[in-house]
Amino acid sequence: AVDAILAMAATLTVVEPCSTSLGSDAFSIIYYDGKMYGLNSSGYSPRTISAKQVRELGYKKMPEYGVIPVTVPGAVSAWIALHERFGQLPLTTIMNPAIHYAREGYALTPVISQLWKEAAEEFRANKEIPGIETWFDTYAPGGNLPKIGDIVKLPFHAATLEKIAKTNGEDFYRGDIAERICTYVKKIGGYLCLEDFMDYESTWVKPICVEYRDHKLWELPPNGQGIVALMALNILKGFSFHEHNADAYHKQIEAIKLAFADAYTYLADPACMYVTVDDLLSEKYAESRRSLIKANSQIYMSGKPNGSNTVYLCAADRNGNMVSFIQSSYYDFGSGVVVPETGVALQNRGNSFSLDETHPNCLAPRKRPYHTIIPGFVTDKKDNPMGPLGVMGGFMQPQGHVQMMMNLFDFDMDVQSAIDAPRWQWTSGKSVLLEDRISREVYLELLKKGHKAEFSSRFYDFGRAQIIFKQQNNVYVGGTESRADGIVLAQ
16 A cells, blocks of 8 residues: 555656645555554755745745745655655655656646646746746746647656665755755755755654544644644534535534634644644534534634645555555645756745744744645544545645545445535635535525625635545445546556
């Protein structure tokens, strides 16, 4: 299962570079040989950057593109940590498919083509930002964007993958690749230095959970936003749902709004948080937040407890090992900066930092930002594994986890139906997007309740999900996203 995840994770940096890259971050929950493990491979900010410096450059908030929001890439470190602890095949064998597709080429698929085109439009509008021109050199050479069915080749990407495989990641963090990244970042006004790369390591963490309808949803602790899904489910389990009607949608949306109100106030690098996970997930606190949900839509403040783009992968094997893995550049193609002759497209995770010195998520040296990507895992209430669950899509992710859990355990859907069911996404205030397959009756009822609801036909507004569940007879059941270029594979 781990070998399969690593092969897919490396290959997706090649065939879906809009969503993930060699400059990405990653998180994972692993159920291996009867035990559950968590891995946080999010990068930290450079040691020489600060909120004051960025404000002095004229920014009132963190920029979206260019080198300022670039943090140390963690995904390659995740691959190495997982391989060293659980891998069986040689890393060179695992990464051969990715190297092959990068060097020999692959046919561009429809969804990726659309995201590629939209990213190009965004970067053209921001071409004055230093480093953006390197994106066009790599992904639109000569100004020509690849179209659906065109063969895409990324030879520099292939060479970098080979170095990673042959050196067990050392070259990426302590060798030639690291030096090239840092030299180029410095040249165009960035802050990353070689010491930032040399010191970086993934962190093994203990997953956290809440019980919901005789099952448990497991997430990783902050700095990821998995706790948002857990807080919302903690609120929702105090209600009974018999049908997926307007009232059910209303309560789901209000619970998510309450959870995000707390997340936006408290969530940060765990070393900088001044409330604890236990405080935020306590039954008493959930009860107090639940009592705030009324018949009409509200705008919530955080309570006082005591004290863009992504790929999601899951795999299971005949021995009962299962992996929930998520990897992301954040925005489409991240920062827009590609290090010349390496194929390394740098993420823009630092965009999530605040520049407010009083906020726990304020930008500071060697600090991990609030992070959107979250792998999920489901067990029964006795901690027997069912399997991995994930939904890609920025701040949609915890909202997707909540909707998947309710589809499965409130509305008794199978895994594929739970994925295919129409979704919603709360965006801000009282605003909520509804997938255009949600009934007009539900839409009108939500308007009556004060929600600023509107329909959207854009598939990427509602995330992309995958699930693998293990049944009692040891049969695996997989579901994959109909809104994306995805597939369930078995061997």
